[in-house]
Amino acid sequence: xxxxxxxxxxxxxxxxxxxxxxxxxxxxxxxxxxxxxxxxxxxxxxxxxxxxxxxxxxxxxxxxxxxxxxxxxxxxxxxxxxxxxxxxxxxxxxxxxxxxxxxxxxxxxxxxxxxxxxxxxxxxxxxxxxxxxxxxxxxxxxxxxxxxxxxxxxxxxxxxxxxxxxxxxxxxxxxxxxxxxxxxxxxxxxxxxxxxxxxxxxxxxxxxxxxxxxxxxxxxxxxxxxxxxxxxxxxxxxxxxxxxxxxxxxxxxxxxxxxxxxxxxxxxxxxxxxxxxxxxxxxxxxxxxxxxxxxxxxxxxxxxxxxxxxxxxxxxxxxxxxxxxxxxxxxxxxxxxxxxxxxxxxxxxxxxxxxxxxxxxxxxxxxxxxxxxxxxxxxxxxxxxx
Numbered sequence: 588x589x590x591x592x593x594x595x596x597x598x599x600x601x602x603x604x605x606x607x608x609x610x611x612x613x614x615x616x617x618x619x620x621x622x623x624x625x626x627x628x629x630x631x632x633x634x635x636x637x638x639x640x641x642x643x644x645x646x647x648x649x650x651x652x653x654x655x656x657x658x659x660x661x662x663x664x665x666x667x668x669x670x671x672x673x674x675x676x677x678x679x680x681x682x683x684x685x686x687x688x689x690x691x692x693x694x695x696x697x698x699x700x701x702x703x704x705x706x707x708x709x710x711x712x713x714x715x716x717x718x719x720x721x722x723x724x725x726x727x728x729x730x731x732x733x734x735x736x737x738x739x740x741x742x743x744x745x746x747x748x749x750x751x752x753x754x755x756x757x758x759x760x761x762x763x764x765x766x767x768x769x770x771x772x773x774x775x776x777x778x779x780x781x782x783x784x785x786x787x788x789x790x791x792x793x794x795x796x797x798x799x800x801x802x803x804x805x806x807x808x809x810x811x812x813x814x815x816x817x818x819x820x821x822x823x824x825x826x827x828x829x830x831x832x833x834x835x836x837x838x839x840x841x842x843x844x845x846x847x848x849x850x851x852x853x854x855x856x857x858x859x860x861x862x863x864x865x866x867x868x869x870x871x872x873x874x875x876x877x878x879x880x881x882x883x884x885x886x887x888x889x890x891x892x893x894x895x896x897x898x899x900x901x902x903x904x905x906x907x908x909x910x911x912x913x914x915x916x917x918x919x920x921x922x923x924x925x926x927x928x929x930x931x932x933x934x935x936x937x938x939x940x941x942x943x944x945x946x947x948x949x950x951x952x953x954x955x956x957x958x959x960x961x962x963x964x965x966x967x968x969x970x971x972x973x
Contacts, residue, residue, distance in 0.1 A: 620645055623654065623706060625877055625889040627679075627696065629661060630842070631688040631713050632896035636661065638671060638679045640698060643888060653677025658699040663692050664710055690715040694893040696877075708891035709847075709876040714754040716843035716895030720746040722821075723901070726908055729823060740825035741906055743837055747806065749814040754895070756849035759804040760840040761822050764797040764968060766833040769957040770917040775938035775945040777929055783945075793833075794957035794965050803856035807849060826911050835903040836970070843895040851875060851890045902972060916953035916960045923947075 620643055627638030638659055642652040659671040659679045671681035693710035700706070727742040745759060772787035800822050808814050822837060824830055844852065854873045875890035919939060922928045925947055929936045937955050939948040952959045 621652075622885070623700070623704070623879070623887050625696070625698065625706065625708075625875075625887060625891055627889075627891050628842075629683065629688065629694045629711075629713070629893040630896040631685075631690065631716070631894065632898070634682050634685060636669075636671070636681055636683055638696065638891070639677050640679065640700075641677045651677075654700060656701040659696065661694055661696050663687060663694050665692065688713065690895060692893075696891045704882060704885070705880040706877055706887055707880060708878075711848055711876065711892040712845050713893045714756070714843040714845060714895050715752045716754065716841060716897045717747070717749040717752050719839065719841050719897050719899045720748040720815075722746075722837070722839050722899055724903060726906065727823070729825075738823075738825045738827075739909060739912075740823055741831070741903065741909065742823050743821040743839075743901075744818045745821055745839060745841070747808070747816045747819065747841075749808065749843075752814070752843065754843035755807055755809045755814065756844040756846055757806045757808075758842045758844055758849070758852050758894075759806075759819075759821060760842070761800040761802070761804070762797060762838040762840075763800060763822065763824075763830070764795055764836045764838070764971075765830040766793065766795050766835075766971070767829045767957060767960065767963065768793055768833060769960070770915060770954050771937075771939065771950060773937065773955045774940045776935045777926060777938060778934040778936070779931075781926070781938070781945065787940075791956040791958055791965055793967075794960070794963040795968055795971065796961075796963035797968070803852060803859060805849060805853045805856050807853075826909055826913070828913050829911075829915070831903065831906055831909065832911055832913075833904075834971070836900055837903075838898060838900045840896060840898045844892065845894075847876065848890065848892040848894065851892075900970060917951065919948050919950055919954065921948055 622643040624641045624643055625638065629636050640654045640657055642654060644650045644652055653676045655673060655675060655677060657673065657679065660668055661671065661681070661683070662668045667687055669681050669683050671679040674680050690713050693712040695710045696708045698706040722743065722745050724741045724743045728737040728739050730737055747757060769792050772789045772792050774784050774787040776782050804821060806816060806819055808816060821839065824835065851873065858873065875888060877887040877889055877891060879885045879887050929949065937950040937952065938945040939950055940946065957963060958965060
């Protein structure tokens with residue numbers, strides 16, 4: 588559920604920042620803090636529906652402030668009511684069978700907080716989502732702000748063909764997964780005594796990490812003659828990390844939105860994706876579709892929507908003509924005074940092996956444990972190729 592925390596903090600930062608053309612520290616009124624924030628959407632294409640409820644925090648020290656113990660229910664315009672369970676940490680989930688999730692059906696949410704506030708949304712209608720036409724990538728060098736300097740990498744694109752539907756408003760989300768390695772297995776280690784692991788332990792040699800791309804991608808075809816669009820830019824992946832070294836995958840989710848939902852998310856895109864960051868231009872004032880019936884003057888942040896959803900995944904390996912330029916987390920250090928350089932606070936200390944045994948070279952934990960390299964998991968994802 589860590590991703591939900593990031594999403595909620597990202598949403599709050601985008602919604603409450605105000606600035607002028609010159610950069611400055613925003614003067615956020617106390618009323619802008621501690622607001623209820625709701626993120627969630629009923630998706631045609633998913634049976635488990637998820638809602639996150641939290642409170643806004645100061646922009647100078649953003650943190651995730653979950654609201655637990657809420658009563659949450661989703662209802663449709665046909666009188667059906669679906670109760671969501673409290674999974675803890677501000678996350679609420681519930682199952683809605685696909686038979687209830689039909690294009691043209693509208694949904695709303697009702698929340699009662701532990702303080703007794705009743706939060707409701709407007710109805711939002713599911714639109715039919717076309718199958719994702721194509722997701723692909725091309726080698727690309729992106730010019731940086733410094734003349735003559737380029738970022739080398741690959742650019743992902745999506746092609747949209749919605750001619751079989753009446754949907755005209757779209758949004759994409761992207762989730763990246765990559766494989767990364769520790770440089771050495773665990774073979775020799777020291778805690779006052781030298782230990783030899785044989786055969787070497789490779790259990791933490793290979794890891795995978797997944798994260799959501801914190802970028803909002805929106806598109807409308809309402810002013811186009813044909814309901815299609817080619818070469819819409821998604822994620823750019825540069826060559827300055829290990830993401831493209833051993834294998835990379837991009838999961839793309841395509842949503843068909845209502846016009847109201849599209850307007851909200853497109854304004855979010857404008858505020859969060861501005862060149863130069865959030866302080867370059869005057870942000871748009873963004874209002875969602877939620878309101879507090881108990882205290883009408885208390886603004887509720889966020890948007891509760893309904894959408895058609897399609898998804899696809901693309902894999903990348905061995906990109907031609909793309910040299911990788913990154914440093915690993917592994918920094919071996921010579922023990923010039925032998926093992927006495929290693930104190931109890933360093934235990935267990937890992938040693939480099941050689942053909943005769945071990946060397947007087949200490950390996951930092953990142954050299955032998957991929958889990959120590961900023962998270963990830965050593966459990967291979969089900970979707971990962973062999």
